[in-house]
Amino acid sequence: MSLVLPAPAPVTVPVAGGGEFPVHRVYCVGRNYAEHAREMGHSDREPPFFFMKPADALVPVREGETGFIAYPPLTSDFHHEIELVVALGTGGRDIAAADAPRHIWGYAVGLDMTRRDLQGAMKKAGRPWEIGKAFEQSAPIGPITPLARCGELTKGAITLHVGGALRQRGDLAELIWSVAETIEQLSRAWTLQPGDLIFSGTPAGVAAVQRGDTMVGAIAGLGTLTVQVR
Numbered sequence: 001m002s003l004v005l006p007a008p009a010p011v012t013v014p015v016a017g018g019g020e021f022p023v024h025r026v027y028c029v030g031r032n033y034a035e036h037a038r039e040m041g042h043s044d045r046e047p048p049f050f051f052m053k054p055a056d057a058l059v060p061v062r063e064g065e066t067g068f069i070a071y072p073p074l075t076s077d078f079h080h081e082i083e084l085v086v087a088l089g090t091g092g093r094d095i096a097a098a099d100a101p102r103h104i105w106g107y108a109v110g111l112d113m114t115r116r117d118l119q120g121a122m123k124k125a126g127r128p129w130e131i132g133k134a135f136e137q138s139a140p141i142g143p144i145t146p147l148a149r150c151g152e153l154t155k156g157a158i159t160l161h162v163g164g165a166l167r168q169r170g171d172l173a174e175l176i177w178s179v180a181e182t183i184e185q186l187s188r189a190w191t192l193q194p195g196d197l198i199f200s201g202t203p204a205g206v207a208a209v210q211r212g213d214t215m216v217g218a219i220a221g222l223g224t225l226t227v228q229v230r
């Protein structure tokens with residue numbers, strides 16, 4: 001094979017304890033905590049819905065280090081969404097929720113950074129969300145902790161502090177669609193692959209960050225993710 005351009009580097013995320021996890025796709029779940037659904041103006045439980053970010057939107061941050069992201073263009077309402085990220089070790093179609101846990105390779109703390117003003121304008125116009133969600137550096141992520149090391153995560157605190165002040169707080173047990181149910185639903189629509197990541201949704205408290213702000217996300221059992229906006 002003779003490539004006519006240099007091939008892009010593969011996207012990988014460091015694994016806690018060593019190694020690199022190769023990323024295939026990045027799926028995201030919308031409105032998956034009741035209080036966040038309410039703050040976004042929705043009250044009823046609805047079927048889960050999904051969007052994607054390009055894999056190269058990920059900004060991997062090593063344990064104990066601070067990651068940096070640029071304040072993106074075209075927005076004046078740049079929001080944080082702290083999320084549990086699920087990393088798949090095996091894929092498949094039509095995976096039953098009961099079988100889903102065996103496809104999980106590990107977990108990470110992630111941020112689904114959002115240009116809320118652009119997302120809102122696209123929603124209102126009935127247009128795609130990519131410009132609000134799928135831009136460069138929109139997905140900072142901490143190291144992936146292998147499931148073999150932390151066990152299946154179905155409960156535990158998920159928090160985000162900005163400049164030391166608590167902005168978001170929830171519990172993984174409050175997910176409207178559990179990780180297993182999310183995998184079931186996703187695998188009906190797409191053939192899941194080893195290396196897929198799933199951002200599982202954010203608890204209430206989403207708000208804007210400014211240049212210079214430092215975000216510290218934490219999930220019980222996974223450690224912290226520190227990211228500064230430049």
Ligand code: MN
Binds near residue numbers: 029199
């Ligand atoms: Mn999100």
